Amino acid sequence: MFKALIVDKAEDGTVSAAIQEINADRLPSDGDVTVAVEYSSLNYKDGLCLTGGGGLVRNYPHVPGIDFAGTVESSDDARYKPGDRVVLTGWRVGEVWWGGYAQKARVKADWLVPLPDGLTTKQAMAVGTAGLTAMLAVQALEAHGLKPGGRPVLVTGAAGGVGSVATAILAKLGYEVAGVTGRPETEEYLRFLGATALVPRADLADAPTRPLDKESWAGCVDAVGGAMLARVLTQIEYGGSVAAVGLAGGAALPATVIPFLLRGVNLLGIDSVMKPYEDRLTAWARVGTDLPMDKLETMVEMAVLSDMPNLGKAILKGGVKGRVVVDVN
Numbered sequence: 481m482f483k484a485l486i487v488d489k490a491e492d493g494t495v496s497a498a499i500q501e502i503n504a505d506r507l508p509s510d511g512d513v514t515v516a517v518e519y520s521s522l523n524y525k526d527g528l529c530l531t532g533g534g535g536l537v538r539n540y541p542h543v544p545g546i547d548f549a550g551t552v553e554s555s556d557d558a559r560y561k562p563g564d565r566v567v568l569t570g571w572r573v574g575e576v577w578w579g580g581y582a583q584k585a586r587v588k589a590d591w592l593v594p595l596p597d598g599l600t601t602k603q604a605m606a607v608g609t610a611g612l613t614a615m616l617a618v619q620a621l622e623a624h625g626l627k628p629g630g631r632p633v634l635v636t637g638a639a640g641g642v643g644s645v646a647t648a649i650l651a652k653l654g655y656e657v658a659g660v661t662g663r664p665e666t667e668e669y670l671r672f673l674g675a676t677a678l679v680p681r682a683d684l685a686d687a688p689t690r691p692l693d694k695e696s697w698a699g700c701v702d703a704v705g706g707a708m709l710a711r712v713l714t715q716i717e718y719g720g721s722v723a724a725v726g727l728a729g730g731a732a733l734p735a736t737v738i739p740f741l742l743r744g745v746n747l748l749g750i751d752s753v754m755k756p757y758e759d760r761l762t763a764w765a766r767v768g769t770d771l772p773m774d775k776l777e778t779m780v781e782m783a784v785l786s787d788m789p790n791l792g793k794a795i796l797k798g799g800v801k802g803r804v805v806v807d808v809n
């Protein structure tokens with residue numbers, strides 16, 4: 481028997497979550513590695529899965545938790561043996577497959593990554609899906625020519641999970657970072673992470689009224705989407721890029737193509753869920769070298785399974801700062 485946070489849907493459509501003691505035979509039978517989970521984390525998508533939003537969870541009862549780190553307990557796959565330390569993000573685990581908000585998980589060996597050198601399972605989940613995706617976004621900007629020494633790089637949703645990690649990585653790499661936030665009270669926190677300028681959310685909240693604005697940013701990691709992304713595109717310097725990561729502010733893009741045509745601006749799509757294994761290894765290795773662990777520590781709030789229903793609602797309202805690590809035991 482082990483403990484799991486089970487989300488269920490009542491006949492009237494209400495979704496609720498409760499901790500239950502369940503038997504290991506309820507784990508997905510078509511997985512091939514069983515992991516004793518130590519930590520999971522809270523991401524925006526977890527907020528959706530905990531509350532029944534976005535149509536992400538198809539079958540109930542369900543165990544959410546889109547990422548986890550822990551120790552292999554048993555394995556039918558030659559690549560993993562009991563005692564191996566592993567981390568999982570993506571592959572729709574916690575959405576269509578039972579996830580990490582439980583003391584055990586059973587998944588496909590293809591989805592696992594060995595715990596990166598130098599990271600504990602707790603640090604791996606402090607990074608989690610949000611942090612790994614921030615790393616992927618920075619790598620995409622670099623691959624499109626971003627180099628330190630120029631104009632500042634903008635990070636939207638800066639005090640959130642993706643934004644906090646992106647800010648700390650970019651600052652460590654020598655970039656000037658401007659953080660967009662709707663929470664002025666996070667200024668000290670964001671400056672500690674390495675932001676040298678703060679941009680009030682309201683300054684970029686409205687869709688652009690003209691096709692091009694002053695060239696202000698060398699690039700952008702965007703966790704917000706919507707009108708803000710459209711606005712940012714008009715302010716990117718000639719040849720610069722925006723890594724589109726999220727939609728915390730909306731999925732619509734009220735933009736024109738003018739920044740692409742007249743300034744050669746690039747809009748780079750970032751997906752962490754289906755990222756091939758080799759790219760995950762590279763991104764995790766970069767996390768190890770480019771994300772200062774003291775900064776990561778200041779981002780973290782610890783939680784337990786019983787906190788998750790409330791935290792799930794809070795993250796959807798933009799009310800969570802940095803990263804929440806879930807101790808499932």
Ligand code: NDP
Nearest residue numbers: 524637638639640641642661662726727728729751752798
């Ligand atoms: P968080 O809630 O931690 O961060 C989002 C931040 O965006 C908030 O903290 C807030 O920052 C800002 N924000 C929230 N609501 C609004 C709004 N209405 N308008 C403008 N800004 C807003 O979430 P995560 O960091 O976990 O995820 C961020 C986004 O990235 C989500 O949309 C998520 O789905 C996506 N994502 C995508 C991945 C991928 O593979 N493409 C992987 C991981 C995440 P502040 O208070 O500083 O303004």
